[in-house]
Amino acid sequence: MKLLTNIGCLAGLEDKPAGCKRGDDMNCLNRLDDAWLLIDGQKFAAFGSMASLDSALNGCLGDAVIEERIDMKGGWVFPSFCDSHTHIIYAGNRAGEFLDKINGLSYEEIARRGGGILNSADLLNRTDEDELYRQAMERVGEMIAKGTGSLEIKSGYGLTLEGELKMLRVARRIKESVPMEVKTTFLGAHAVGRAYQGRQGDYVEMVCTEMIPEVGCQGLADFVDVFCDEGFFTPVETGKILEAAAIWGMKPKIHANELAVSGGVQVGVEMGAVSVDHLERTGEAEIEALKSSSTIPTMLPGASFFLGMPYGNAKGMISAGLPLALASDYNPGSSPSGDMRFVGSLGCIKMKLTPEQVVNATTINGAYAMGLGDVAGSITVGKKADFFVTEPIPNLAYFYYAYATPLISEIWLRGEKL
Template sequence: MNPPKPPQVTARDDGYPDLIVHNASLVLTCAGKGPRRGSEQDDLHAVPDGAVAVTGSRITAVGPVTDIMQMGGVPTTLLDARGGIVMPGMVDSHTHPVYGGNRADEFLKRLAGASYEELHAAGGGIQATVDATRKMRVADLVESARGRLWSMFFAGVTTFEAKSGYGLSVASEMTQLQAIRELDAEGPWELVPTFLGAHALPRECADDRGGYVDLVCEKMIPKVAALELAEFCDVFCERGAFTVEESRRILQTGQAHGLIPKLHADELSPSGGTRLGVELGARSVDHLPYVNDEEIELLGKSNTAAVLLPATSFFLFKDRYAPGRKLVDAGAIVALASDHNPGSSHTLSMGRVLELGVMRCGLTVREALNAVTVNAAYAVGREKEVGTLEPGKQADIIILNVSTPEDLIYAWGVNHVVAVIKRGRLVDRRRQPDETRPKTQRFSDLFS
C-alpha cells in the first residue's frame, strides 16, 4: 500500500486564501530539508508574530503577519490565535488504537507488585486483549476506537500510525486492519496502517513457534498485501516474543510483498532489534530503553528513525527510559510517540509524552516538539505531506494557548490545544459523536 501522492496546490479563482491564521506569538514551522538531526533538532524555524494562509486543504504561505494579511480578501476567513503558538498538527507515530476489552485489572496487579513480563507469561498481557478482540466485528472495533481517536485528536494529534496485532489469526488481523481503514475514511484524522501479526505467539501456538511464523509469512502477509490493508510490517523483537532470526524472516517476507519494515526493539532487554532494523533499512525502531552505545552510533549514521515511547516506561513503573539525549547527540532521527494500548501505555495524551520526553529522555523542549512533528512524520512515511508548516504541505495546524514552547512543559499536565485544523478545516468539537460526550437530561426525566 503506497502513501497518497500530494495533490497540486490550487488557488481560488479570485486569488484569495480561504483561511488565514493570524495573531500568533510564534508560528513553529518545523521546516527544513528532511528530518531533524543533531543540533538541528533544537531549531523549530519559528516565525515571531507570524501567520499561515490556507487554500483548500493546502498551506499557501507562511510568514510575518504583515505580509500574510495582505494576501486576504473579502472571502477569506480569519482565525485569531490570540497570541498563542501555531504549529503543525502532531503525528503519533506508534499506536495500537483498535482493540477489545480492558486491562485495568492488570494495572491493579502491577500496583501490587506484579511485573508486565509475569502477567504476560501467565496468559494475560497481550493475550488477554487478543481474546477480547477476536470476539469483535469490524463495526464493534470502529465504535470502540472512535472515542479514543477523538480524545487524541483534540489533544493535537492529526495523524496516527495505527497497528494491528491483537488478532493473531488470519481472520482477526484482517478484521483489525479493516477497522483501521474504515476509521481512516471516517476522519477527520488520518491513520497510517501497520501490520503487526508478529506481536506475540497466540495461545494456540504456544508450542509451535515455527508454525506461527509460517502462518504470518505464508498466509497473513500475502493477504494483507493483496488487500492493500497496510503500508508497514512490524515485529515485536524481544525476549518472550520473537527472536532476531524470526523477526528477520517476517520483515523480509513483508519487504518482498511491498511492506516497509518497523520493529519494536530493545524495550525490556537487549534484543538485537535495533541492529536488525538498521540492517534491513527499517523506517523506524521503537522503544529502545536497552539500546547500547554501538547501536546508538549505528542509528546516528542510518536513515532509520528512533521512536521513543517514554509513556510505556512510565506506565510500567520502569526506571529505565530510552536515551534520547545520547541519540540526538549521535545524529539519530529521534521521534516521540504515545504507544497507546490497553496494557502498557494506556494514555491518550501526547502532551504527557512531550513532558516525559523532556523530563525522562533528556530532550530539550524544542527537540521534543520536532520529535512529534517533522521527525514523527518521517517515521510513518508522511514527511512530504505533514509534520511542518510549509507552502504545499497539507494544512494540519494546531493552536496552543501558550506564548513560548517552554510553557508547554513548564505548565505540565494541561491540554494546551485550543483549536485543531485538519486538511484546511477547523474541526468543531461538536463534531465529536454523542456517545463520546457527556449527556445531560432533567432529573425528572428519570421518573417520567
C-alpha cells in the same frame, strides 16, 4: 482562503520538505512571532509576520480571495502531532490488570485473571468488527482533541489470520472516516498466538506463508512490524518475516530493544526499516548501526512511565547525530494514553530533552517515521493545514512545564476548524 492573524508564535516552520531533523538540528525550531497564516482549501498557502501583512495583501497576495479573517489573539500555532506508533484497536481495557499490579500480583496471576497480550487477543477475537471500530474511534477522537493530526495504527491483538485481518479492516475504516493521514502496520508477530503456544517456529511460518500474503493481497498494510525482543521473536525470525513482507511492499517498522539488547536494531537497519521503536536498552553498537542508516530511532516514554521502566538514552542518540521521534505507543497494557503533549513533557522531564527537541520529535520526525514527511509534520506551504492553537503562553517551555493545564484551544485539520 482563510487568513489567521495576530498569532503569538507560529512554531515548526519549514520552507520546503527537507528530511527529518538529526543531531544538533533537533535543537532548532523555526518560528515566527506575531505572525499571520494563510490557508487555501486543505493546505497552507503562505505565512509571514504581522508587520508585513499589509504589504503582502497589496503585493504577492493581491489576488487572494480572503473569505474569512480570524484574529487569533496571541494564541500559538503548532503543526499537529504525528504519532508514528500506536495500537489503538483493541477491545475493552486492562484497568483490572492495573489494579492487580497495584496490589502486587505476579505476572502469572495477572495473566490468569485476564491480563497480557493473549487475553487482549482472546477478547478482540470475540468482539465484532463494528464494536471494535466504535471503541477505536473513541480513542481517535480523544487523540484528535489532544492535537494529533497523523497516526499510525498496528494490528497485533488478533494473532490469528481472521483476527489480524479484522483489525486491519477496522484501521482502514478509521482511515476513511477521519480527516487525518492514517498509516497501517501488520504486527502479526506481536506474540505467539494461543493455538501455537510452544510452537513458535510454526507460528512464524504461518505468519510468513498465510497471514502476510493475505494482508498483502488485500492491500491492508503499509508497514510490517515484529516484536523482536527477549522472550518474543529472535532477529533470525524477524528477518524472515520482514523478507516475506517485503515482497508485498510492506516496509519494516519494528519493536526492538525494549526488554533486552535484542539485535532488533541491527536487523531493522539491515532490512531498511523506516523506524526502530522502543530502544529503552540501547548501547554504542546500536547507535553505530543507526548512524549509517536512514532508519529513524523512535522512543515511547509513555510506556516507560506507565511500567516504571528505564527511559533509554535519547540524548545520546541526538548527540551522536541521529534523528529522534517520540510516539505514544497508545495500547491497553503499557501505555493507555495517546496524549502527545504529555509524551513531550516526559521527554523533557525524564529524558532531559529540550522543548525544541520534543516538538521536532513529535511532529516532523514522527511524520518521517511513518513516511509522511512530504505532507505533514511542519507548517510548510503546500503541506496539509493540520495544526492546533494554544492559549497565549509566555514561552515554549511553559507548554510542556504546565503539562496538565488544558492549553490547547483549537484543532484544525485539512484547513478546517473542528
